[in-house]
Every structure is written in C-alpha cells, then in structure tokens.
Amino acid sequence: MERTYEEINDKLKAGKAVVLTADDFVAKAEREGLKEAFREVDVVTTGTFAPMCSSGVFLNFGHSSPRIKMQRVWLDDIPAYTGLAAVDAYLGATELPEDDPLNSKHPGEFRRGGGHVIEDLVAGRPVRLRATAYGTDCYPRREIDTIITLQDINEAILFNPRNGYQNYNCAVNLGSRTIYTYMGVLKPNLGNAHYSTSGQLSPLLKDPYFRTIGVGTRIFLGGGIGYVAWHGTQHFPSMPKGPDGRELGGAGGTLAVIGDLKQMSPRWLVGASFAGYGATLNVGLGVPIPLLNEEVARYAAVSNADLFAQIVDYSEAYPNRVPGNLGYVSYAELMSGEIAINGRRVPTAPLSSVPRAREIAATLRDWMNEGRFLLTRPVQLLPGPGEAPAAKTLKA
Amino acid sequence: MREDGWSQMPTRRFVLRFGAAIADKPVIYRLVKDYDLVVNILRANVSPQKEGTMVLAVTGDRCDDGVAYLKGRGVEVQPLDQAIRRADYRCTMCGACTAVCPTGALRIERPSMKVVFDQDQCVVCQICTLACPVRAMEVNF
Secondary structure, X not given: OOOOHHHHHHHHHOOOOOEEEHHHHHHHHHHHXXXXXXXXXXXXXXXXXXXXXEOEEEEEOOOOOOOEOOOEEEEOOEEEEOOOOOOEEEEEOOOOOOOOOOOOOOOOOOOOOHHHHHHHHHOOOOEEEEEEOOOOOOOOEOEEEEEEOHHHOOEEEEXXXXXXXXXXXXXXXXXXXXXXXXXXXXXXXXXOEEEOOOHHHOHHHOOOOOOOOEEXXXXXXXXXXXXXXXXXXXXXXXXXXXXXXXXXOOEOOOEEEEEEHHHOOOOOEEEEEEOOOEEEEEEEEEOEEEOOOHHHHHHHOOOHHHOEEEEEXXXXXXXXXXOOOOOEEEHHHHHHOEEEEOOEEEEEEEOOOHHHHHHHHHHHHHHHHOOOOOOOOOOEEOOOOOOOOOOOOOOO | OOOHHHHHOOEEEEEEEEOHHHOOXXXXXXXXXXXXXXXXXXXXXXXXXXXXXXXXXXXXXXXXXXXXXXXXXXXXXXXXXXXXXXXXXXXXXXXXOOOOOOOOOEEEEXXXXXXXXXXXXXXXXXXXXXXXXOOXXXXXX
C-alpha cells in the first residue's frame, strides 16, 4: 500500500485523515504491529523545543523622513548585521551587546543576546532601535534612535540556517573541574551527562533517510506556520550502526527553516543564556511525516529504546577534536535519569524539553485535524545518508 | 531528634547572613544552649572577618525567640522558602537544572518529564540559577 500527498490532503480537508503524534504512533505500532498502525494512520507529527543557536530574523524597519541607510544597527544595544540594502538587517540569536563582559569573569552570565531581543519582538514588547550611517545624497540622515515593536515594522522573517539537529551528543566531563559548555554545566569526573533531543518525538530522527522532508515542507515553527527552506548548514546525514549491523538512529542531518515572525509566539521562541558559553534562542519546531509507505512508517515508529546518542567527553575530546566516543546510549536510558559509563552510574539531564515537544506534536496534530494545516509535497527532498558531501576540516 | 516530642514540632528553615563583625561569634551555639533548639546546618559559608551565609534548619518551641536573638545580633534572617523561587512562566521544563541540583529539589517527574521544584529540599546552593538557560530560578536575597 502507498499513499500520496494528494490523497492525504483530501482526507485532511474532509476531516477523515488519521493523525497521531510520534509518541502515540510508537505506542500504537508496539501494541498493534507496524502493518496495522501504518494501515490506519496517515500522518505522524513530531516536535522539538531546544536551544538552536543558528537562528535569527531578517528585519525591514521602514524608512524615516529624511531617509537613513542604516550602516550600523543596534537593537537594545545588540548589533544586527546590515551588509544589505537600506533599512534591512539580520539579528542573530547569539549576538551579544558590545559591552558584554563575556567570559572576563568566568563563567560569564550572557544574560541577554539576540535571542532575547527576538523573544521581546515576538512578544510585542518595545525594542530600542539605534542606527548610524555615513550620509548619501539619497539617504542623508546619519543617525536615528527610536522605539519599535513588531507591529510597527514592515517585515520580520525568521530564517534559521541550522535548526532541528537530527541527533546530538550526550555530553560528559572526564576532567577534574566543572566546565561550562553549550551543553550546560558539566560537573567533573562524570558528574552528570546532558543530552539534547526529544528522542522518538524529534523530527529528523523519524525520517532518517529523508524520504518525506525536503525544500518546501510545511512545518510548525515558533508557534506559527513555517517551511523547510533548504538543508541546514553542516547537514551531514548518516546512519550509524552497531557492531551487529543494527541501526542506531540517524545523526548529522539539519534543517534551514523560514517563517513569518509576526505569526509566531513567545511561548515557542524563548531567549536563553548558557553560563560561560553565550546567548541563544530556544526554538519550537514540528514536522509532519506523511506515511507514504510502510518503510516511512517503520522509521516513524522507532522508539526511544532504538534511538541512540554517542557519549562524548567535553573536557578534552570535543574541544580538541579527538575522534571517537565513550559508547552509545539509548534515549530510553537517557530519559530514565541515569546511565552507566565506564561502570559508573551517571545522572542524566536534558536540554531539550520533552513536555514542550509533546505539546508541539499535539498542536500540529490538532491543526491538521481542524483542516488548518495541509501537507506540502517537497519541491526537492533533502540529501540523505551517503548523498551529502562529507564534513571538511578547516586548516589552522 | 532528641526525643519523640521533637519530631512532632515543625522544622523551619532559614537563610542567615552574617556581617564580617559577627562572623566569628558562636551564635548558633546560643540557639542550642539558650533557646533549646535543634539546629541542622544544611550549608554554610562563614569565614572570620568576612561576610557569610548559612542555611539552617531549626526545630523547637522557641524558634521565634531564637530568630529574634539572631536579628538582635545583626544576623539577617530570611525564611528559606523565600530564598529561591521558580518563575513558572519562564520555565520551559527542559531539565537542564536537574542533574546539577545536589539535593533533588529540582527533578524530572516520569513519565510526564516535567520538572518539579520541591522547595523543602532546596539548600540555596544557587547552582540552578547558573544552569537554567532561561533564568527561571530567582534568588531573593
């Protein structure tokens, strides 16, 4: 049996499609078998809510009288990139105020960055816009200092060049001092282990060969409707296998996503600070997986017990790019709260919110059941394992 | 607990802040000796000639008198349940605070995977305020 996008959309419009969250589909497949689950279910919804540093927003502020070219722009004292046309700028989630103390007193707090300004904008809160320029015949003004809100400006287009990481390391610290990383505070001597995916709910873990996700896939983004724009930067999809040939779950794939910030919500775009590391943005992302055939359904049904993260030491191996890992651990084990590494019991904690991921998958399901969200057939599928160029190393 | 009667009495927990001038005075001894209180020091950072803090659990009938004595000696006394709070509207239930919390006051409930904050187990170490990416944990000193 096969299904087409058109057939599923017709059923969605008629209110007759069966849409389940990934959690519910996993449970159904375990209970009733894959064949039966696939026969009954048309779409599986996924979700993830986690820090995604490669996020940001293109802004167009509108023109003042007289006009200014805006060669330099600051939003609440955080610089935005302006190497674009007049009054366009890109504010990145990890950008920091120019006077931020950074890590001069380690660990730095990084209380506020571009991600926090994006959260303020999407919440409708006023943001100070300051700009300077050199003055031209057509753009004579040299400076402006004003207050904007999201409603006041022409466009705000969230464009995140690397989101939705398919899988991520389980980070530990083999060293003898506490370290402050983008994976959180890691206590010495295997004091804790941090991981950051929503496991069986995570979008790219449920379509590891990219049979359904591609350019133009309509998604839940930041509480609004967005699209997959392209593969993300550092998209190096692979399917690691255990010694017995068993698939351990996809790894390395990423998404570039785009959407209208004006539709989004501060519940799903939340500024974040990692002590000693920097500022970023928590992004809520959900992708529908149409069950086109049983193969797609089989991957959508993979559970936390069959999805694995590699354990990596962040005191030495990660920063110095020492190859190898400390083994693989399943998301079922990670989510249990404790894992064993080198015979030691190590408490685990996530950086990715499972309750919020569940909420996203359920919201997307509800949108589809209400006929508010139809599937799009990708213009072009993203490259899967073996189809993308390998990662390059930068010579120092 | 010394005898059965003690276990019936409520235990109250406080954050104490000592100025440099009294950091070397045996004020906790006085709570035991003069006010007949059972004290349990949960956390302390007190050095001579320096400002210090202590998290103290106190059990006994004359708890209020003991607190009044401490205040009279210039110790700032704050009930512990006011010291660390979670701004629930900020918390995204990610869990980044749960493995670094030394007492399990912040922990993940299963299978909901929601993060619960049990103030009774908090010892005001403040590691969570650093570990929380959305700054949901607030210190009210």
